[in-house]
Amino acid sequence: MIERHFIQEQLKKLKLEQYLAPELRSAGFVGVDVIKTPIATRVIINVTKPGLAIGKKGKTIKNLTKELEEKFGYENPQIEVQEVKEPELNAKACVDRIVTLIERGYSWRSVVYRVMEDAIAHKAQGIEIVLRGVLAGKGNRAKHERVAKGYMKKAGEQAYLVDYAKGMAVTKIGGIGVKVRIIKPGIVFPDKRSINEILGRTEVKEEKKEAEGESKAGRVEGEEKEAEEKSKASEAEEGEKIKEEAGREKIAHEVEAKAEATKEKNVNESLSESPAEGNEKLTDAQKIVPKAKKVKKEEKNAKIGKATKEVTKEKAANEKENNLEKEGKKESNKEDKAEDYKEASESSKNIG
Known part of the structure; x- marks a missing residue:
């Protein structure tokens, strides 16, 4: 039967928790989750102090993997140590804290109220701590003490939403039972919901649909407006x-006109005054301008001289080539005349 298989798996997990609780008590053991995969079985250990659970160079984890294979028959176990983020809101962690402090000799009242205030400070909706046993000292009767704060559910299916844990502190006088119930923040019970919220959700959904339709039409208009604004910009x-x-x-x-006006003013002032005073008042720029003009003229003349030299050289080379062609033509004419003379003389001899 399938039911038997699930029952056996849960019993196996319970035995594993009972085995790991004393082994990892100093590390603040809270619980175990076993996840089976085709390759290996993942064993996730939830702890408040992961450093103590891992040990030096992973010694404790190596020992635990061997024992899980041998005692519990897990195939290729892979242990993962996971830290509990808020131990003040975990019932098992609170029970272990109360038990350890009572066993060390602290007053149960101070311990319980400290745990309760820490839970409320972490925004817990409600907490209840119940102690039973010899609380007053040696020779006294067993008592039942209950300390609670906030909202608490104890009956019905809603009670499964409450985090519950229990433990026992063994003292010299006798055993003290501890029970802790905590409602974590974010849990919403059905009786705490109002009809207005449920109706409001339906109205909100309808409003969203209407808003979406309007937003689509608005988007088209907005895009057109944006295009017009961009073109205008x-x-x-x-x-x-x-x-x-x-x-x-x-x-x-304007700057050019001002510069020309200042130049004309300076020239007129220099002409109106004596030549000696005018020469003294000449600015550095006015002295440099004629020198620059002279330099430019010299550069132009040098360029023109170079160009004329090159042109004359080209002309001389062309005349030489023409003379050589003419001499070659004259020599060719002389040779032709000599050949004609020889032919004429030979023909005259043959006739004679």
């Missing part, structure tokens, strides 16, 4: 660029 940018270029040209013309 581009036109405005082009107009600004043209204005900036025109302004720059105006400024350049």
Whole structure:
């Protein structure tokens, strides 16, 4: 039967928890999750202090893997140590904390109230701690003490949403039983939901559908508006660029006009005054300008001289070539005349 298989697996897990609890008590053992895969079996150990569970160079994990294979028959077990993020909201971790402190000799009242305040500080909806045993000291009767704060559920299916754990502290006087119930933040019970919220959700869904339809129409209009705005912005940018270029040209013309006016003023002042004073008032720029003109003229003349030399050289080379061609033609004519003379003389001899 399939039911028997599941029952056997759960019994196996329970035995594993009973075995690991004393082994990893110092590490704050909370629980175990076993996940079977085709390659290996993952064993996830939830602990409040993972460093103590791993040990030096993973010694404790290696020992545990061997024992899991031999005692429990797990094939290729892969142990993973997972840290409990908020131990103040875990019932098993709170029970272990209370048990260890009571066994060390601390007052149960101070321990219980400290655990309760820590849970409420971490936004727990409610917490209940129950102690039973010899709490007052040697020779006294067993007592039942209950300390609670916040909201708590104890009956019905809703009770499964409450985190529950129990343990026992063994003291010199006797055993003390500890039970802890915690409702974690984020858990919503059915009786805490209002009809207005449920109805509000349906109204919200209808409003969302209407808003989506309106948003689609609005998107189309928005895209058209954006395209128009972009075209207008581009036109405005082009107009600004043209204005900036025109302004720059105006400024350049004004600067040139001012420079020419200042030059004319300086020249007129130099002519009106005596030559000695005019020469003294000549600026460095006015002295440098004629020198620059002279240098430019000399460069132009040098370029023209080079060009004329090259042209004359080309002409001389062409004349030489023409003379050589003419001499060659004359020699060829002389040879032709000599040949004609020889032929005529030979023909005259034959006739004679």
